[in-house]
Amino acid sequence: MADDVRVLGMDGLQQLIDVLAGHGYSVVGPTVRDGAIVPGPVRTVDDLPRGWGDEQDAAHYRLTRRDDDAVFGFAAGAQSPKPVFFPASELFWRGRRTGEEFTVNEEGPEADGHGLGPYALLGVRSCDLHALAIHDVVLLGRNHVDVRYAARREGTFVVAATCSSPSGTCFCASMGTGPRPDAGYDLALTELLVGGPHRFLVEVGTPRGAEVLEEVESAEALPVDVQGADDVAAWAAAHMGRTLDTEGIKDVLYANAESPRWDDVASRCLACTNCTLVCPTCFCTSVEDVADLTGDVAERRRVWDSCFTQDFSYIHGGSIRPEIRSRYRQWMTHKLAAWIDQFGTSGCVGCGRCITWCPAAIDITAEAAALSWTPQPAVTT
Amino acid sequence: MSMVDSREPGGSPVAVLDPMLPRRFRIGRTRQDTRDTYTFELEPVEGEPLVYAAGQFTMLDAFGVGEAPISISGNPLALGPVEHTIRDVGVVTHALITAPTGAVLGVRGPFGTSWDVTDAAGGDVVFVAGGIGLAPLRGAILELIAQRDRYERVVLLYGVRTPEDILFGDELRTWAKDNGIVVEVTVDNAQHAWRGRVGLVTQLVPRAGFDARRTTAFVCGPEVMMRYVASALVDRGVRENRIRLSMERNMKCGVGLCGHCQLRELFVCVDGPVLTYDRLAPLLSSREL
Ligand SMILES: Cc1cc2nc3c(=O)[nH]c(=O)nc-3n(C[C@H](O)[C@H](O)[C@H](O)COP(=O)(O)OP(=O)(O)OC[C@H]3O[C@@H](n4cnc5c(N)ncnc54)[C@H](O)[C@@H]3O)c2cc1C
Ligand code: SF4
Ligand code: SF4
Ligand code: FES
Numbered sequence: 001m002a003d004d005v006r007v008l009g010m011d012g013l014q015q016l017i018d019v020l021a022g023h024g025y026s027v028v029g030p031t032v033r034d035g036a037i038v039p040g041p042v043r044t045v046d047d048l049p050r051g052w053g054d055e056q057d058a059a060h061y062r063l064t065r066r067d068d069d070a071v072f073g074f075a076a077g078a079q080s081p082k083p084v085f086f087p088a089s090e091l092f093w094r095g096r097r098t099g100e101e102f103t104v105n106e107e108g109p110e111a112d113g114h115g116l117g118p119y120a121l122l123g124v125r126s127c128d129l130h131a132l133a134i135h136d137v138v139l140l141g142r143n144h145v146d147v148r149y150a151a152r153r154e155g156t157f158v159v160a161a162t163c164s165s166p167s168g169t170c171f172c173a174s175m176g177t178g179p180r181p182d183a184g185y186d187l188a189l190t191e192l193l194v195g196g197p198h199r200f201l202v203e204v205g206t207p208r209g210a211e212v213l214e215e216v217e218s219a220e221a222l223p224v225d226v227q228g229a230d231d232v233a234a235w236a237a238a239h240m241g242r243t244l245d246t247e248g249i250k251d252v253l254y255a256n257a258e259s260p261r262w263d264d265v266a267s268r269c270l271a272c273t274n275c276t277l278v279c280p281t282c283f284c285t286s287v288e289d290v291a292d293l294t295g296d297v298a299e300r301r302r303v304w305d306s307c308f309t310q311d312f313s314y315i316h317g318g319s320i321r322p323e324i325r326s327r328y329r330q331w332m333t334h335k336l337a338a339w340i341d342q343f344g345t346s347g348c349v350g351c352g353r354c355i356t357w358c359p360a361a362i363d364i365t366a367e368a369a370a371l372s373w374t375p376q377p378a379v380t381t
Numbered sequence: 382m383s384m385v386d387s388r389e390p391g392g393s394p395v396a397v398l399d400p401m402l403p404r405r406f407r408i409g410r411t412r413q414d415t416r417d418t419y420t421f422e423l424e425p426v427e428g429e430p431l432v433y434a435a436g437q438f439t440m441l442d443a444f445g446v447g448e449a450p451i452s453i454s455g456n457p458l459a460l461g462p463v464e465h466t467i468r469d470v471g472v473v474t475h476a477l478i479t480a481p482t483g484a485v486l487g488v489r490g491p492f493g494t495s496w497d498v499t500d501a502a503g504g505d506v507v508f509v510a511g512g513i514g515l516a517p518l519r520g521a522i523l524e525l526i527a528q529r530d531r532y533e534r535v536v537l538l539y540g541v542r543t544p545e546d547i548l549f550g551d552e553l554r555t556w557a558k559d560n561g562i563v564v565e566v567t568v569d570n571a572q573h574a575w576r577g578r579v580g581l582v583t584q585l586v587p588r589a590g591f592d593a594r595r596t597t598a599f600v601c602g603p604e605v606m607m608r609y610v611a612s613a614l615v616d617r618g619v620r621e622n623r624i625r626l627s628m629e630r631n632m633k634c635g636v637g638l639c640g641h642c643q644l645r646e647l648f649v650c651v652d653g654p655v656l657t658y659d660r661l662a663p664l665l666s667s668r669e670l
Binding site: 093100101298314322338341 | 400426643
C-alpha cells in the first residue's frame with residue numbers, strides 16, 4: 001500500500017498533465033467559464049480554478065476567492081463531465097435521397113466535430129465518478145449499447161480528487177458516493193494545504209495509473225500526508241450542507257404516488273428543466289430530424305431532453321403527464337426509486353446540483369423527507 | 382448495417398450493432414384498409430429478411446421526416462415481406478402512408494416483447510382489440526391459426542368506433558368460418574345498415590363463453606379500454622398473470638436508451654410493449670404515471 005501512495009507538488013501536477021497529453025489523451029478538467037466551474041480542456045495547472053472556491057445553496061451559486069492557492073477547493077461544478085461523453089447534441093446519421101431511394105452514410109461520432117478521445121479526466125469528484133459509473137450501466141451495460149458513448153468513453157483515464165470543500169447543497173456522504181473516491185480511478189489525488197507545502201497525496205488505482213505516475217516526479221508519502229488526506233475527507237464528510245435518508249426510500253416513493261405533497265411541489269416548480277440538465281445521471285434524449293429545403297439531404301441528431309416538458313410523454317390524445325405534479329413525481333420517483341429497480345443503484349449521487357440550479361429553490365432532500373413524513377393514503381383503484 | 386468497434390474494459394474488440402441506424406426496406410404491396418388506415422409490405426433492400434415475433438414493433442422512418450414506432454401486423458411464421466398497418470394521425474404516419482410503392486423506408490428493430498401465443502396452448506384464448514389495436518394482435522392470431530388444434534375455445538372480441546373502421550374485414554369472416562374462432566364485433570355508433578352489436582367491447586367480456594381458469598387473454602387498444610377490459614376479465618375469473626396487454630408510450634429510441642417510454646420502473650420499449658396485467662395493475666391505478 002505504502003508503495004502506492006506518493007505525493008506530488010504543483011510541478012508534479014503539471015507533469016502529470018503533460019504526461020497524459022503526451023500519451024495522446026485529451027485532458028479535461030474543471031475550468032472557470034462565465035462565472036461557474038465547468039469541464040474544459042486543461043493544458044496547464046493555471047487552467048484549473050486555482051484560488052477559486054464557491055458558495056452554493058438552494059437557487060444560489062457564486063464563485064468566491066479563496067485565501068489559498070487550492071486548485072480543487074470548490075464543490076460540484078455547474079456541470080459534471082457528462083457532456084464529454086454524452087454531448088447535448090450529437091449526430092446520428094446523415095443521408096441523401098435520390099428518387100425513391102436514400103442512403104444513410106454512417107459517419108461515426110467524429111463527423112460531429114465532437115472530439116472522440118481518448119480522454120483523461122482530471123480532478124473528478126467522487127460523486128461524479130459514481131455518476132459516470134451509473135451512466136456506464138445505463139448506456140453500455142444492457143442489451144443495446146449506445147455506440148457513440150462507448151466510442152468516447154473507451155479508454156478514459158481518470159484522475160480523481162477527494163472533495164475538500166463541499167457546499168451547502170452537497171449530500172454525497174449520505175448517498176454513500178463520496179467525498180473520497182473509492183473506485184473507478186487510475187489515480188486519486190487529495191489536495192493537502194496544511195502540514196507542509198501545498199501538495200497532493202496520490203493513490204494508485206490501476207497498473208495503468210502506476211505506469212503514468214512513474215513518469216512523474218513524486219516523493220514517497222509520509223505518514224503525515226496519509227493522515228492529512230484522511231482528515232480532508234473526514235472534514236468534508238462532516239461539512240455537507242444536506243442529507244438524504246435513503247432507508248426504504250423506494251417503498252416510500254412508490255407508496256406515495258398520490259401524496260398531496262406533489263401538489264405542493266407542483267405549485268412551486270416552473271418545469272424549467274434546469275434540474276435535469278445539470279444532473280450528472282440524467283440520460284433522457286430526443287431525436288431531431290432536419291432536412292434541407294429540397295428534402296433530399298437530411299440528418300438526425302440526438303439531443304438532451306427532459307421529463308419536465310409536456311411533450312416528453314406525448315402520445316395520441318395528449319401528454320401522459322400533462323400536470324407538473326406528475327412530471328415532478330416522475331423525475332424524483334425515477335431518480336430515487338425506479339432507478340433501483342432498473343439498474344440496481346440509486347439514480348442520485350448527492351451532488352446537489354439540482355438544488356443549486358433550481359430557480360424555485362426546490363430541494364430533492366427536503367421533498368424526500370416530506371414524503372417520508374406524509375402518512376400514506378389508502379390505495380385507491 | 383454498420384458495426385462500431387468497441388472494447389470491453391481490458392478485453393478484445395467486439396463488433397457492436399448500432400441500434401440507432403436504420404436498415405433500408407422497400408415498400409411492396411399496399412392495401413387501404415379503412416378511410417385512414419393502410420397496410421403495406423416491406424422488403425429489405427439488402428441483407429436478411431426481418432425475423433420477428435408477433436407483438437414486436439419496429440421504428441419506421443420516413444426519410445427526412447422522422448420515425449414512429451409501429452407494430453408488425455404480419456404473420457411471424459411466413460418468412461416473406463414484413464407487414465405494418467398504419468393509421469394516419471400525424472406528420473410521420475402521414476409521410477409513411479403516402480409513400481408510394483417502391484419507395485424506400487428506414488427500419489430499426491424488431492424491438493420489444495411478444496405476445497407468446499404458443500404459451501396459451503392447451504387452454505382457451507381470448508383476444509380483445511380496440512380500433513387499430515387489432516393490427517398488433519393479427520400476427521398472434523395467424524400464429525395460433527397455424528396450429529389451431531393446440532388451442533381449445535378461441536374468442537376474438539373487437540370494438541371499433543363505426544362499421545367503416547373495421548380492419549381486416551375479410552379475414553375476420555375467414556377466421557370465424559374456417560378457423561373456428563368466435564368473432565364478436567361491436568361498434569360505438571352505427572348510423573347505416575349495421576345489424577351487429579352496438580356498445581363497448583368491455584360489455585362483451587362477461588358474455589363471451591370461455592373457461593376463465595384455463596384462459597389466456599391478449600388485449601390491445603387504448604389504455605382506458607385495456608384497463609376496463611382487464612378488470613372485466615379478472616372479474617370473470619381470468620388470472621392476472623394470464624392477461625397480456627400491449628402498452629403504448631412515446632418512443633424515440635426503442636431500445637431503452639432515451640427514457641421516453643418509462644412507466645415507473647418499466648421501459649415499455651424493452652420490458653414491453655407486451656406486459657402481463659399482474660405487473661401492470663398497480664401502475665395503471667395511478668393517474669399520469
Ligand atoms: C409500441 C407501439 C406500437 C404502435 N403500433 C402502431 C401500429 O401498429 N399502427 C399505428 O398506426 N400506430 C401504432 N402506434 C402509434 C404510432 O406510433 C403513433 O401514431 C405515431 O407515433 C404518431 O406519429 P406521427 O408523427 O404521425 O404523429 P405526430 O405528428 O407526432 O402526432 C400526431 C398525433 O399522433 C399522436 N402520437 C404521437 N406519438 C405517438 C405515439 N408514440 N403513440 C401514439 N400516438 C402518438 C399525437 O398525440 C397526435 O395525436 C404504436 C405506438 C407504439 C408505442
Ligand atoms: S438528482 Fe440532483 S443531487 Fe442527485 S445526482 Fe442529480 S443533480 Fe445531483
Ligand atoms: S424542480 Fe426546479 S429546476 Fe427542476 S424543473 Fe422544477 S423549477 Fe426547474
Ligand atoms: S423508447 Fe427510448 S427508452 Fe423506450
